[in-house]
Amino acid sequence: MPLNLLKRYNDLLDLASLNESQRLDSLKRVFGEAFVNRQPIHFNNKIVIPCPKDGVIGMDTLFRHLTTVITDRATNKREFEMSRSKRLHWVRFHIDCKKKENMMFFSVKEPEGLRTYLYDVDEKYVIVFEPKLDQNVYFLLTAYYLEGKDAQRDKIVKKYKRKLDEVL
Numbered sequence: 001m002p003l004n005l006l007k008r009y010n011d012l013l014d015l016a017s018l019n020e021s022q023r024l025d026s027l028k029r030v031f032g033e034a035f036v037n038r039q040p041i042h043f044n045n046k047i048v049i050p051c052p053k054d055g056v057i058g059m060d061t062l063f064r065h066l067t068t069v070i071t072d073r074a075t076n077k078r079e080f081e082m083s084r085s086k087r088l089h090w091v092r093f094h095i096d097c098k099k100k101e102n103m104m105f106f107s108v109k110e111p112e113g114l115r116t117y118l119y120d121v122d123e124k125y126v127i128v129f130e131p132k133l134d135q136n137v138y139f140l141l142t143a144y145y146l147e148g149k150d151a152q153r154d155k156i157v158k159k160y161k162r163k164l165d166e167v168l
Contacts, residue, residue, distance in 0.1 A: 004030050009093040010123055012086040027085055031063050034092035043095045043138060044167065051130065051139040065142045066091060083145045087125060091143045094118055094127055106163035107131065114168055119156045126156055131168040
């Protein structure tokens with residue numbers, strides 16, 4: 001379990017052999033090292049903060065968004081997702097701009113508002129921000145491995161084709 005703290009991009013965290021309690025503990029440690037213990041977080045000359053829930057900005061919400069997926073849109077029910085969780089430590093690596101090659105960085109107007117995407121083409125890994133122009137910050141919404149239908153239909157490439165002229 002502590003070995004996950006030693007993992008680097010593009011290693012995957014070892015989670016499959018852990019029970020639920022051990023897995024949660026391991027992920028919280030990795031998350032703490034990447035986010036809680038390394039504040040403030042900057043990206044593209046803006047401060048990055050977790051997406052607020054009910055007006056409260058909390059690391060618990062960010063942790064949940066980075067390790068779970070919505071399974072019921074009507075209730076916003078979320079469940080653990082292994083593919084996101086195994087890559088939890090990749091989020092900060094990308095936000096810190098440590099990978100330069102084969103990256104796509106762009107903003108798009110979506111039905112739910114403006115979004116800025118950071119996409120690792122080689123690893124099919126996407127990080128989603130909500131730019132708050134009036135506050136000069138990004139809300140970090142989520143990050144995930146592009147797989148299944150989204151990968152098959154080049155979801156991010158299609159978004160890129162609709163990109164705004166400038167990155168917000």
